[in-house]
Amino acid sequence: MDSPWDELTLAFSRTSMFPFFDIAHYLVSVMALKRQPGAAAVARKNPFSSWFTAMLHCFGGGILSCVLLAEPPLRFLANNTNILLASSIWYITFFCPCDLVSQGYSFLPVQLLAAGMKEVTRTWKIVGGVKHANSYYKNSWIVMIAIGWARGAGGSIITNFEQLVKGGWKPEADEWLKMSYPAKVTLLGSIIFTFQHTKYLAVSRHNLMFLYTMFLVVTKITMMITETATVLFAPLEDTLGRMLFGWQQQFSSCEKKSETKSSFNGTGSSTSKPIAVASDTVKKKHTKKTE
Amino acid sequence: MELLSALSLGELALSFSRVPLFPVFDLSYFIVSILYLKYEPGAVELSRRHPMASWLCAMLHCFGSYILADLLLGEPLIDYFSNNSSVLLASAVWYLIFFCPLDLFYKCVCFLPVKLIFVAMKEVVRVRKIAVGIHHAHHHYHHGWFVMIATGWVKGSGVALMSNFEQLLRGVWKPETNEILHMSFPTKASLYGAILFTLQQTRWLPVSKASLIFIFTMFMVSCKVFLTATHSHSSPFDVLEGYICPVLFGTSWGGDHHHDNHGGSHGGGGPGSPHSALPAKSKEELSEGSRKKKTKKAD
Numbered sequence: 001m002d003s004p005w006d007e008l009t010l011a012f013s014r015t016s017m018f019p020f021f022d023i024a025h026y027l028v029s030v031m032a033l034k035r036q037p038g039a040a041a042v043a044r045k046n047p048f049s050s051w052f053t054a055m056l057h058c059f060g061g062g063i064l065s066c067v068l069l070a071e072p073p074l075r076f077l078a079n080n081t082n083i084l085l086a087s088s089i090w091y092i093t094f095f096c097p098c099d100l101v102s103q104g105y106s107f108l109p110v111q112l113l114a115a116g117m118k119e120v121t122r123t124w125k126i127v128g129g130v131k132h133a134n135s136y137y138k139n140s141w142i143v144m145i146a147i148g149w150a151r152g153a154g155g156s157i158i159t160n161f162e163q164l165v166k167g168g169w170k171p172e173a174d175e176w177l178k179m180s181y182p183a184k185v186t187l188l189g190s191i192i193f194t195f196q197h198t199k200y201l202a203v204s205r206h207n208l209m210f211l212y213t214m215f216l217v218v219t220k221i222t223m224m225i226t227e228t229a230t231v232l233f234a235p236l237e238d239t240l241g242r243m244l245f246g247w248q249q250q251f252s253s254c255e256k257k258s259e260t261k262s263s264f265n266g267t268g269s270s271t272s273k274p275i276a277v278a279s280d281t282v283k284k285k286h287t288k289k290t291e
Numbered sequence: 292m293e294l295l296s297a298l299s300l301g302e303l304a305l306s307f308s309r310v311p312l313f314p315v316f317d318l319s320y321f322i323v324s325i326l327y328l329k330y331e332p333g334a335v336e337l338s339r340r341h342p343m344a345s346w347l348c349a350m351l352h353c354f355g356s357y358i359l360a361d362l363l364l365g366e367p368l369i370d371y372f373s374n375n376s377s378v379l380l381a382s383a384v385w386y387l388i389f390f391c392p393l394d395l396f397y398k399c400v401c402f403l404p405v406k407l408i409f410v411a412m413k414e415v416v417r418v419r420k421i422a423v424g425i426h427h428a429h430h431h432y433h434h435g436w437f438v439m440i441a442t443g444w445v446k447g448s449g450v451a452l453m454s455n456f457e458q459l460l461r462g463v464w465k466p467e468t469n470e471i472l473h474m475s476f477p478t479k480a481s482l483y484g485a486i487l488f489t490l491q492q493t494r495w496l497p498v499s500k501a502s503l504i505f506i507f508t509m510f511m512v513s514c515k516v517f518l519t520a521t522h523s524h525s526s527p528f529d530v531l532e533g534y535i536c537p538v539l540f541g542t543s544w545g546g547d548h549h550h551d552n553h554g555g556s557h558g559g560g561g562p563g564s565p566h567s568a569l570p571a572k573s574k575e576e577l578s579e580g581s582r583k584k585k586t587k588k589a590d
Contacts, residue, residue: 070367140373147369163463179343245342247389 006206011091014214015205017124022082024117026089029155031105032112036094043094053081053091056162059169060155064146065129069136110219119216123209125151126186130193148190181223185216186235196280304505312416317377319412323385324352324450326409329388329397330342337461338389344460349385350378351457355450360424360442364431403520410519414511420445421481422504425488435507439489440482476518476526480511483528 015021016247033039033054043050059076066073075084093101104110129151133144150157179187189212194206195201304480310316319533328334350372351358357371363471372378387396400406424446428439450457451470458465470478484507490496491503514527 068367068369070361070365136367137373140375142372142375142378143369146372164459177342244386245339246392287509 006023008026009137009206009210013209017121018081020116021121023089024114024122026058026086027105028114028118029094030054030086030093031089031102033057034102040094046230050094051087051090053159053162055086057115057155058086060158061125061129061151061153064150064154064158065132067149068150069133090092106214108224112224115220115224116217119220120213122152122182123189123213123218124185126189126193127169127209130190131199134197139253144194144197145187145190148182150194152186152190153180156183167239189216293522294564298434301499301502304499304502306506308419308422308501311352312419314380316412316416318380319409320416321353321381322388323406323409323413325349325381325385326400326406327399328352331461333461333463337588339526344462345389346382346385346535351380351453351460352450353381355453355457356380356420356424356448357455359445359449361428362440363484365427369476374447407516407520411512411516412514412590415508417447417449417477417481418484418504418508418511421484422488425485425492429492432521434493436489436493439492443485444482445490447484448478451475476514476528479528480514484511486545490556 039050039053042053055076062076063073065068066075096102105114119209126148130144132151133147137143192201192208193205196203196205202206262266330406330476334345334348355376355382358368361368385491389398391397395482400409421443425439428442432438445452448470455464455466455468464512474482479482487496487503487507488500491498491500496503518526
């Protein structure tokens, strides 16, 4: 009855990530790196450092999951073809004559395509992480969630840490503590796939992969087109936060104390509108960094 | 008669060393650890604004020792998180301490007699962890004394040794404050305990492990309960160190101590300190306060 649907999702879940989707992922990651202030100058002055940072941006999630599972963190270097691919993408992004790649990338449809394809790799990574963790620990769903999350969204942690070591980043910045949109959505996906893997969720995996990927791609593209910084989860989070953590009472106490703080909580009340707008733009920038 | 008493003491120690830790003792360990997290400046605000970061911090406070020991021995960092029940228990404690209506749970736990019981039970867990850590390291490296000492120390002192990283999670990055620079009493005690247990493991100390666990637990419990009850931040080792350090490390120790006591004009190098005694004194008080805070963390 629904066999065409099944066939479609099955075929989709068997798609190989290797050449095209991986290229899109590397392209988006390296372009995010290049958008950071000073990255181009670093690339001219110290190419090796820039290359290493680019590799961290591309393979960060895998590194984090290796660290957590006590596997060699440099394992990603063993995959020669992927390293060569990522290196060549890094090279053409930073050193292409006339900056052709950057200019091509600034064309919106190209960006949309690349970002959508990158989101597809995220699903694959989460599923891979959950499976991998399950091969170590049979019954521990916390580990599975953590590894899936690390694979999918751990790159930002690794790159933040790298910047911290370089001294170019201050942890007082709120972005470290505030979970970005990709981190949240990856956490959600990781939980879903873990439940699927432990059979709590009676959906077949390829269906779930298809649906989740569609969800990711659609939200990402809508966010990029409308340039809103994600407030998809905001109502849900708000109610959950009020129920679990009693944000309501804290809001009132905070507003008594100072208004800036309340705006950071995302209340967006009319009294603190300019600050809320500013924080919104910060969030936008962060989301644009994509992971 | 004497034989009988010795036998019963040995049996007592043996049965004491076999008491299962899981629900009750672990629970008190989590409660005290997360209580110390709540004492940290800014922790409550953090839990309101970023519950996830606060939860991770709480997990580090509860399982930091395991994570650090796993890191040192090359085992999966996330290993301990496979104990679903422990993690859930710790999460529940975290939730109750930070978000209980009217702060009821926190107030109950902070009531001094109750807190003393929990602190005592926490020390039981600490000693047991040191013993287990040394056994574990012995399993990996049969003659690696230093490995055993390091593992036992890390297991005993827990999150204190990774306090910089834990602060980073809370958005505070102060590399200049460091547990190794200002060792608190539990950290020192864990180090000495790790040395004792290592000596026992390598058969240099002719005591059975059970009785060593018993004796050291009694020592730790009495010290820690006394310190907590009197709100004192000194450590019982201070007297001993005062004698030994000048002998071992020469006069520089005494000199440092001198500076510390009589105004930090040399150490601090602040602009105001040479002019009058008052700023120097205030600075001294300040440093005293920070040290106190450090000790209060007293994991």
